[in-house]
Amino acid sequence: MVRGKRLDWMALVVLSFGFFFAGGLMRVVLAEKPSVARDLASYLKAQTRRDGYLEGSGYQVTWAFGHLVELKEPGDYDPALKRWSLDTLPFVPEKFQLRLRGDAGAKKQFAIIQGLFKKADSLICATDAGREGELIFRYIQSLAGATRKPAQRLWLSSLTPSAIAKAFASIRPLSDFDDLYAAAKCRSQADWVVGLNATRNYTVRHQSSPVSTSGSSKQSDKQSGSRRSGLLWSLGRVQTPVLAMIVRRDDAIRTFVAEPFWELLTNYRKVQFRSIGDRFDNEAEAEEVRKACAQVPLVINKVAGRSETSLPPQLYDLTELQRDMNRRFGISAADTLSAAQSLYEAKWITYPRTDSRYLGKDMRKEVPKILAQLQSFKPTEVSRLDLKKLPFNARIINDAKITDHHAIIPTGAKPGNLTGHAQKVYDAVAIRLIAAFYPSCEKQVTTVDATAGKVGFRARGVRVVVPGWTLLYPRKDKKSDEPQTLPDFQKGESGPHQPVVKSGQTSPPKHFSENTLLGAMDTAGKLVEEAELREALKEKGLGTPATRAATIETLLRRKYIDRDKKNIVATDLGRYLIAIVQDRNLTSPELTGEWEAKLKQIERGELSASSFMDEIAEYTHGIIRRSDSLSIDPDVYGDCPQCGQKVIAGKKALGCSAWRKGCSFVLAPIYRESALTMTNLRELLQFGVIREPITIDGGHPFLLTLAASGKLVEVPLPLGNEQDNDHPDAKRSKPSKRSLTSTKSSSGQAKVSNGADSGLGPCPLCGHPVIETPKSYGCSQWKQGCGLTIWKTMSGRKISVTNAKKLIKKGETPIVKGFRSKAGKKFDAKLKLVDGKVQFDF
CATH class of the missing domain: 2.70.20.10 (Topoisomerase I, domain 3)
Known part of the structure; x- marks a missing residue:
C-alpha cells in the first residue's frame, strides 16, 4: 500500500515537470479533437504515429471525437421502454448508465482509448477546459473503467507553445475539478430526464388531434373523428423556454394595432x-x-x-462576439462559434467558449507583447497606443469576474490568409482588444x-x-x-x-434576430441592454455561451423556428407546440435561468448535485402529474392577460376587474361570428388556449389562443408532414407575412384571418395550398411568384368561401347576384378563373 502511494506521488512529479525515466511511467493524454492532440504531441515531442494516437518521450497522446460516450436510452435499461407510452412515464433512472456512441468511428477510437487507459500509469485530461470538456473526459474515463488511475487536469486557454508550456507548469490533480464534473453531469442528466419525459408525454398525448367544427351560431364541443399528427413534439429544459420567448414576441407583433x-x-x-x-x-x-x-x-x-x-467597449465573451457578428454581418451564432473554434485551434485566438469579458492579473505582462505582435498587420490602430503605459483598469483586469477562462483575445500569432467568417471574427477580436485601451x-x-x-x-x-x-x-x-x-x-x-x-x-416590437435572441437568453428573457445589469443576470441565463448556438440550431432543425433574413421567427409548428404545452414551467425562462444559477453553485461547491437532481426528478413527475390532472377551475374566470388582475363578467362579455384603472381588456363570447362557450372562455383565460381544435366555414382547423396583448390568435393544426424535408408541403410550417391580421366582425369582436392553409384546396396554377388573407384568397407561394388571387370583394359584392372553393376546384361559379358597376347599376354574373385571375362571365 505504501509502495503504491509512492508510485502515485512519483507519477504526479513526472506529470508536473515533464520528466521521464527510461522504462518508467507511461502517461496518456486525452484531447477532445485530433487537431488539439497534434499540438500537444508536438510540444511533448511525441512524434511517432500510431493507430489513433501519437507516442514518444513517455507520452501517448490520443483524442476523442467530441462526445464519444453518452447516457443510455430508456430501452437500454428495459426493452419494454422502447415503446412510447404514458404508462411508463415518468422514467427517471435510479442510477444513470453510460453507453458508447453508435457509429463505427466512435467504436474504433474508444477501443483505442480504452486500451491505452488500461495500460497507462497515469492520465491527463486535456479536453476543452470547461463544463462540457470535463464531461467528455469523465464519461470516457468511467466507461473505460479507468477511474482509479492517477489523473491530472490540463487547463488550456490557448494552443500556442507558450500557453501549453504554462498549462503543463500549472497542471492540477483531476480531483480539483470534481465540482465542475458534478455540474456537468447534472446538466447532462437533467436535460435527459426533462427532455425525454416531456417529449414522450406530449408526443403520445398529441399523436391524434380531434377536430371540432363550428357553425355560424354554435360550436360543437363533441366531434367524432381524429387525425394523426405524425410529428415528434420535442421539448427540452432550455429549448422550450427559448421557443416560447420567440412565439410570444411574434404574437405581440401579430396582434399589435398601430395607433x-x-x-x-x-x-x-x-x-x-x-x-x-x-x-x-x-x-x-x-x-x-x-x-x-x-x-x-x-x-x-x-x-x-x-x-x-x-x-470603450469591453472585451468579448462568446455571447457578445456572436451578437456583434450577427448585428454587423448577419453571421449566425453557430457559424461564429465554428469560425472562432477554428481560429482557436489554429492558435490565433484564445479559448472561445468563455462567459467572461475580463482578463486576469497574470495577463498584464502578456497584453503589451500581443499588441506589439498585432502592430505588423494593424499598424495604424496600434500606433496610437503607448504599449509601455497601457491604461489597465477594472473593466479590463478583474480576477473575480473570471471562472473558467478569460475574455477572447488574439494570441499575437500572425494569422495566415483568412477569408469569410474567420476573417471577420478575427478582425473583430483583434480590434476589440486594441479598442479596450483607447481613450473614451x-x-x-x-x-x-x-x-x-x-x-x-x-x-x-x-x-x-x-x-x-x-x-x-x-x-x-x-x-x-x-x-x-x-x-x-x-x-x-x-x-x-x-x-x-x-x-x-406607433411601432410594434421587433422580431428577434440572433443578436437580440442571444441577449435575451443571456438574461433569461429579461430585455436588458446595460452591461452592468446584464453581468448581474448572467448566472441565470438560458444555457451557457457554449450551448446557445446549438439550442438555436436544434429549434431550426426541428422546424419550430425559421430564419427570415436577419430575423428569427416561429413557424406554425413551433407556435402549435407552445399552444399545447399547458405546463407554464416548461415554457418559463425564469425557472430555467434559476436552474442554470444552481448549476453554477454546484461548480463552486455551494450546492450538492443530489439535491439538484432531486428537484429535477420532482419537477419531471410534476410534468406528468399536471398533464393528467389539468382541469378548469369553475369558480373563477381567470386572470387578465394584460395586467394580471382578476377577470369579471359584464353584461355582454368578460372583462378586467381593473377597468376603472384603465385596463381595456375585454373577452367577448363570440369569435368570427361563432359562439364561444363559457368553458372556452375559461380555457382561454386559465390556459391561454381552447384545447379542442376549431373549424369555421369548412376551413382548416386551428387552435384559438389568447396572446399577452389580450387578442385572440389562430394557430393552424399541423398537417403531420412539416418535419419531412422531402415533402412538398413541409414549407407550409413557415407563417406567411400576410397571416393573422386583425379586422372587425359585425359583432365587434376582433376577427383574425388565418394566413395558413385554410382547407380551400390546392392552387390550380402550382398545386400548393391556397390561403386566406384579410382581403383575398391566394396561393401560399405568392412570394415565389404564383399569381392566383381571388379578391374577397368584387364590384361591391362579397365573395363567399363557398364560391372561392368552386373557383379553385371547378374554375367557375354559378350565377352570383348583386354586383354593382362603377355607374351604380346592379348586375348578375358568373365568375370564371382565367390564369389565376377572376373574370366576369355574363
Missing part, C-alpha cells in the same frame, strides 16, 4: 425643435396648436451644455429650450470633442442618423420660425 399620432415640430435658424408636450391623438388639435405657434416668434429661454463620456469618446451635448407662445420646444445637438475608441468603428454613411449641429444660440433671442405637424404611428 396614429401627430407631433409638433418647428424650424428656427436651420435647426429642428421638437415640442416638449405629449404627442397629439387628433390631427385637428395638432393643427390648431401649430397655427397658434405660427403667429408668435420663437424665444430662446435656456441654453445648457454638458459633457458626455462613452467608455468625449462629446459635448447642447440642449436649447424655447417657447412659441405657451408651447415649449427643445432642440438637442451633439459635437464630438474627442473621438477616442470610435475611430476604430467608423460609422456607415447614414446622414439621417447624424446628430444635428447647433449654431451659437443666445438666451433671450427670438425670431420667426416654421412650425409643422408631422404624422406618425
Whole structure:
C-alpha cells in the first residue's frame, strides 16, 4: 500500500515537470479533437504515429471525437421502454448508465482509448477546459473503467507553445475539478430526464388531434373523428423556454394595432425643435396648436451644455462576439462559434467558449507583447497606443469576474490568409482588444429650450470633442442618423420660425434576430441592454455561451423556428407546440435561468448535485402529474392577460376587474361570428388556449389562443408532414407575412384571418395550398411568384368561401347576384378563373 502511494506521488512529479525515466511511467493524454492532440504531441515531442494516437518521450497522446460516450436510452435499461407510452412515464433512472456512441468511428477510437487507459500509469485530461470538456473526459474515463488511475487536469486557454508550456507548469490533480464534473453531469442528466419525459408525454398525448367544427351560431364541443399528427413534439429544459420567448414576441407583433399620432415640430435658424408636450391623438388639435405657434416668434429661454463620456467597449465573451457578428454581418451564432473554434485551434485566438469579458492579473505582462505582435498587420490602430503605459483598469483586469477562462483575445500569432467568417471574427477580436485601451469618446451635448407662445420646444445637438475608441468603428454613411449641429444660440433671442405637424404611428416590437435572441437568453428573457445589469443576470441565463448556438440550431432543425433574413421567427409548428404545452414551467425562462444559477453553485461547491437532481426528478413527475390532472377551475374566470388582475363578467362579455384603472381588456363570447362557450372562455383565460381544435366555414382547423396583448390568435393544426424535408408541403410550417391580421366582425369582436392553409384546396396554377388573407384568397407561394388571387370583394359584392372553393376546384361559379358597376347599376354574373385571375362571365 505504501509502495503504491509512492508510485502515485512519483507519477504526479513526472506529470508536473515533464520528466521521464527510461522504462518508467507511461502517461496518456486525452484531447477532445485530433487537431488539439497534434499540438500537444508536438510540444511533448511525441512524434511517432500510431493507430489513433501519437507516442514518444513517455507520452501517448490520443483524442476523442467530441462526445464519444453518452447516457443510455430508456430501452437500454428495459426493452419494454422502447415503446412510447404514458404508462411508463415518468422514467427517471435510479442510477444513470453510460453507453458508447453508435457509429463505427466512435467504436474504433474508444477501443483505442480504452486500451491505452488500461495500460497507462497515469492520465491527463486535456479536453476543452470547461463544463462540457470535463464531461467528455469523465464519461470516457468511467466507461473505460479507468477511474482509479492517477489523473491530472490540463487547463488550456490557448494552443500556442507558450500557453501549453504554462498549462503543463500549472497542471492540477483531476480531483480539483470534481465540482465542475458534478455540474456537468447534472446538466447532462437533467436535460435527459426533462427532455425525454416531456417529449414522450406530449408526443403520445398529441399523436391524434380531434377536430371540432363550428357553425355560424354554435360550436360543437363533441366531434367524432381524429387525425394523426405524425410529428415528434420535442421539448427540452432550455429549448422550450427559448421557443416560447420567440412565439410570444411574434404574437405581440401579430396582434399589435398601430395607433396614429401627430407631433409638433418647428424650424428656427436651420435647426429642428421638437415640442416638449405629449404627442397629439387628433390631427385637428395638432393643427390648431401649430397655427397658434405660427403667429408668435420663437424665444430662446435656456441654453445648457454638458459633457458626455462613452467608455470603450469591453472585451468579448462568446455571447457578445456572436451578437456583434450577427448585428454587423448577419453571421449566425453557430457559424461564429465554428469560425472562432477554428481560429482557436489554429492558435490565433484564445479559448472561445468563455462567459467572461475580463482578463486576469497574470495577463498584464502578456497584453503589451500581443499588441506589439498585432502592430505588423494593424499598424495604424496600434500606433496610437503607448504599449509601455497601457491604461489597465477594472473593466479590463478583474480576477473575480473570471471562472473558467478569460475574455477572447488574439494570441499575437500572425494569422495566415483568412477569408469569410474567420476573417471577420478575427478582425473583430483583434480590434476589440486594441479598442479596450483607447481613450473614451468625449462629446459635448447642447440642449436649447424655447417657447412659441405657451408651447415649449427643445432642440438637442451633439459635437464630438474627442473621438477616442470610435475611430476604430467608423460609422456607415447614414446622414439621417447624424446628430444635428447647433449654431451659437443666445438666451433671450427670438425670431420667426416654421412650425409643422408631422404624422406618425406607433411601432410594434421587433422580431428577434440572433443578436437580440442571444441577449435575451443571456438574461433569461429579461430585455436588458446595460452591461452592468446584464453581468448581474448572467448566472441565470438560458444555457451557457457554449450551448446557445446549438439550442438555436436544434429549434431550426426541428422546424419550430425559421430564419427570415436577419430575423428569427416561429413557424406554425413551433407556435402549435407552445399552444399545447399547458405546463407554464416548461415554457418559463425564469425557472430555467434559476436552474442554470444552481448549476453554477454546484461548480463552486455551494450546492450538492443530489439535491439538484432531486428537484429535477420532482419537477419531471410534476410534468406528468399536471398533464393528467389539468382541469378548469369553475369558480373563477381567470386572470387578465394584460395586467394580471382578476377577470369579471359584464353584461355582454368578460372583462378586467381593473377597468376603472384603465385596463381595456375585454373577452367577448363570440369569435368570427361563432359562439364561444363559457368553458372556452375559461380555457382561454386559465390556459391561454381552447384545447379542442376549431373549424369555421369548412376551413382548416386551428387552435384559438389568447396572446399577452389580450387578442385572440389562430394557430393552424399541423398537417403531420412539416418535419419531412422531402415533402412538398413541409414549407407550409413557415407563417406567411400576410397571416393573422386583425379586422372587425359585425359583432365587434376582433376577427383574425388565418394566413395558413385554410382547407380551400390546392392552387390550380402550382398545386400548393391556397390561403386566406384579410382581403383575398391566394396561393401560399405568392412570394415565389404564383399569381392566383381571388379578391374577397368584387364590384361591391362579397365573395363567399363557398364560391372561392368552386373557383379553385371547378374554375367557375354559378350565377352570383348583386354586383354593382362603377355607374351604380346592379348586375348578375358568373365568375370564371382565367390564369389565376377572376373574370366576369355574363
